[in-house]
Amino acid sequence: MQSDEIRSRFLKFFEKRGHKIIPSASLVPENDPSVLFNTAGMQPLVPYLMGQKHPMGTRLVNAQKCVRTQDIDEVGDNTHDTFFEMLGNWSLGDYFKEDAIKWSYEFLTSKEEGLGLDPTRLYVTAFEGNEDAPRDEEAAMIWKKIFEDNNISGERIYFRPASKNWWEVGENGPCGPDTEMFYDLTGKLNKGLTLEEYIEADDKQELVEIWNDVFMQFEKKSGKVVGQLPSQNVDTGSGLERVVMAVQGKNNIFDTDLFKPVMDLIKSEAKNYNERSARIIADHIRTSIFMVCDGVSPTNTGRGYILRRVIRRAVMQMKNIGLENYSVDALVTVFSGIYASSYPELKTSQIAEVIEEEKEKFLLTLEHGLKEFEKGTDPFVLFTTYGFPIELTLELAKENGKTIDMEDFHKKMDEHQKLSQTASAGMFKGGLANHNDKTIRLHTAHHLLLAGLQAIVNPDIKQRGSNITEERLRMDFLCDHKLTDEEKQKVEAWVNDKIESELNVVRKEMPLVDAEKLGAQMEFGAKYPEVVSVYFIESANRQTISKEFCGGPHVGNTRELGHFKIQKEEAVAAGIRRIKAILE
Ligand code: SER
Numbered sequence: 001m002q003s004d005e006i007r008s009r010f011l012k013f014f015e016k017r018g019h020k021i022i023p024s025a026s027l028v029p030e031n032d033p034s035v036l037f038n039t040a041g042m043q044p045l046v047p048y049l050m051g052q053k054h055p056m057g058t059r060l061v062n063a064q065k066c067v068r069t070q071d072i073d074e075v076g077d078n079t080h081d082t083f084f085e086m087l088g089n090w091s092l093g094d095y096f097k098e099d100a101i102k103w104s105y106e107f108l109t110s111k112e113e114g115l116g117l118d119p120t121r122l123y124v125t126a127f128e129g130n131e132d133a134p135r136d137e138e139a140a141m142i143w144k145k146i147f148e149d150n151n152i153s154g155e156r157i158y159f160r161p162a163s164k165n166w167w168e169v170g171e172n173g174p175c176g177p178d179t180e181m182f183y184d185l186t187g188k189l190n191k192g193l194t195l196e197e198y199i200e201a202d203d204k205q206e207l208v209e210i211w212n213d214v215f216m217q218f219e220k221k222s223g224k225v226v227g228q229l230p231s232q233n234v235d236t237g238s239g240l241e242r243v244v245m246a247v248q249g250k251n252n253i254f255d256t257d258l259f260k261p262v263m264d265l266i267k268s269e270a271k272n273y274n275e276r277s278a279r280i281i282a283d284h285i286r287t288s289i290f291m292v293c294d295g296v297s298p299t300n301t302g303r304g305y306i307l308r309r310v311i312r313r314a315v316m317q318m319k320n321i322g323l324e325n326y327s328v329d330a331l332v333t334v335f336s337g338i339y340a341s342s343y344p345e346l347k348t349s350q351i352a353e354v355i356e357e358e359k360e361k362f363l364l365t366l367e368h369g370l371k372e373f374e375k376g377t378d379p380f381v382l383f384t385t386y387g388f389p390i391e392l393t394l395e396l397a398k399e400n401g402k403t404i405d406m407e408d409f410h411k412k413m414d415e416h417q418k419l420s421q422t423a424s425a426g427m428f429k430g431g432l433a434n435h436n437d438k439t440i441r442l443h444t445a446h447h448l449l450l451a452g453l454q455a456i457v458n459p460d461i462k463q464r465g466s467n468i469t470e471e472r473l474r475m476d477f478l479c480d481h482k483l484t485d486e487e488k489q490k491v492e493a494w495v496n497d498k499i500e501s502e503l504n505v506v507r508k509e510m511p512l513v514d515a516e517k518l519g520a521q522m523e524f525g526a527k528y529p530e531v532v533s534v535y536f537i538e539s540a541n542r543q544t545i546s547k548e549f550c551g552g553p554h555v556g557n558t559r560e561l562g563h564f565k566i567q568k569e570e571a572v573a574a575g576i577r578r579i580k581a582i583l584e
Contacts, residue, residue: 003244003258004341006115007063007087010238013107013114014061014089022062023527024085027294028303028465030523030551036303037067037291040169041088042214042235047551048092049174049216051230055509055531058094063087063240063342065290069306072313075283076276078205078252082310083287085240093231100213100234101142104181108211109150115247119152121184123198123207127166127177128159132225133218135159139179154192167214167235171223174233178214182207183246210246211238254279262286262334271322278321284314285331285355292351293343295464295476297573298358311358316389324363328355362387370396379404380412441561441583442473444505444554445495447537448564449475449581450521451546452494457487463523464576472567472582479577483569495564498537498545502559506536507552521548 001009011021025044027037038044041064048054063085074080091100107114108122124143129135136159143157168175182198184190186206193201201207216233218225241253248256254263259282266278291307298308318324332352339346369388372381373396382388390409397404446466453461458479465476483491512532516522520534528549535554537546555561561583568580 001115001247003240003256003338006244006247007085007240007342009114010087010107011061011063014059014103016113017059017103019059019061019089020056020529020531022056022060022529024062024064026523026526027065027067027290028296030466030526035170036306038064039066039068040064041066041086041237042090042174042216043169045090045235046169046173047553049090049229049233049235050219052552054092055533056529058092059090060092061089065294067287067291067306069310072310076279078254079208079242079245081241081253081283081287083283083290087238087240087243089234089236091232091234093233096232096234097138097213097215098142100215100236101139101179102146104211104213104236105146108181108183115243117183117246118187119150120190121187122152123156123158123182123184123193125158125160125165125180125182127179128161130162130166132162132166133177136165136177136179136215139177139213139215143179155194156192158195158198167212167216168220172221173219174216174229174235175218175220175225176214176216178212180209180213181211183210185246185251205251208242208246209239210242212236254282258338259286261338262331265330265334266321266323269323269326274321277317280317281314281321281323281331284310284317285328286335288314288355289332289335289346289351290343292354293346293348297354299572308358311355312362312387312389315359315362316392318359319366324359328352328359366392379409380416383409383413384416436470438470438583439468440553441555442468442470443552444537444558445499445561445564445581445583446473446475447535447546447548447550447554448495448498448558448561449473449491449579450477450548451537452491452498453477453479453579456490456494457483463521465523472580474578474580476572476576476578478575480575482571483577488566488569492564492566499558499561499564501539502557503537503539503545504557505554506538507533507554508536509533515549518547521546523549 015021025038029035029038029043035043041062042049044064054060066086067083069082071080072082075082108117109119110116126139127133127136140157140159147156165178165180166175167178182202184207189201189206198207214235216235217229219227219229241256241258244256244258245253250256253259262282263278266281267273270278288307288311296303296307298304298311300308315324318326329352332355336346365387369382369386372386373388373393379390379393382393383390394404446468450463462478463475464478467474509531512528512530515532515534522528532549533551535548535550535552536544537558538544563584564581565584566579566581570578572578
């Protein structure tokens, strides 16, 4: 079964069980200062897990694009990747453990509607309990019954600690115990396993996690469980790449149809092929493609820096196998073919151009770095100032019979990292569910700003990205020129006039087609479900000042905002401007 079919079977299976299919959100989180990229399917749904009503109802299903880079050094082994799709079904205060587990099992094993995986190769875990929540006997009992009913014998259910079987997204937000499903890739275990045997098989990557059902029923504040959520939710996540690997009988994701054509191309073009390098190139190029497609460009901070790092790591490996002069264009074309039916938007020449340009820049950096190396520049300076990787410095030193003081390098790196960690720690303060009064007010101001830019500067201005913290709002928008001082002052005055006019902010749910007909503002490039919520800002005589697709929340009346002030206007990329603004 091909990956396209697996994805669509998943969506159909849950659609048949009352779920509404929603599109993948962008990789770049909307109005969420706490993370750089969506790292799980549930992330864009946090407000709804916290109790807000979702316009599509209480049962949802989708395949969400995700990026996780914390295990980037593991990429090259059988299962790690930096981009992945997460198949997920959600219950927002609807069904709970029994149905969630039953359907997971059914989808994995049913030949007709699901994946037809061999049930005797399944092993599962449940939460062992701690001071936050009790041992999840209920989940274990449900599994026990399923295994018994299907004549699957032997020990297969393991209680595990919070480090394994508890899911949360940060210091603040929804959380709860989970039950994870593992599949025996070898087909040789063929029996029940003791806990020790299970752990060993997991370590050897003979067993791989293919699904996680989280029972979201608690809320954390400042890292502590403070109570139950308004309703009991289910958040499930299944990594598409791993499921495809299991279904296609491979022992690594790079042999599946999601990667194979690219791996073959790399193999045929490389001067000195090496499997690990090829895997890193394939993974990192794929991640770069999806990031660029969602509007990220290579820069030295934040998201852009992650993209830059991923591209540079790919180029290093291209160099390693003698592929550095090969244009990434061909690789991008093969990937866009693999994803043609689910992500047709990948088929654009601009994506390859952005990646190729960064690759060329890095090759020049490497050349400069080489000259600096020859001059005897400190490896730490080579790395931080010239972006020259330490592995390369070490290699060159070896060739030239020099030694590198790695202790000194690590000491300087540790200090450097401490500094940058403190700088980025602030980012996580707010947490995902940071819907406090300050961010809510800035969110409404954000809508007014977009309307103001359209009223004063150009009616065609489109939003391209946004980020709101407690302190300020930030909006990226498509615009062909730097705003003049006069334009900035006029936009500010326009927004403040609307604030002083005490306008009502009203939320309405409506079919996507109707909202589109109304001309409600959408984020450029984003995808929306069939029913959406739209926020209107209206004057007393019902004249609409602003209408935007948005999950909210917002203030009820603009009088709550105070005074609006633009702090900065700058360029972020060609044709994209950025405004930072505050409320005083
Ligand atoms: N949030 C859980 C995970 O990412 C299940 O979707 O594993």
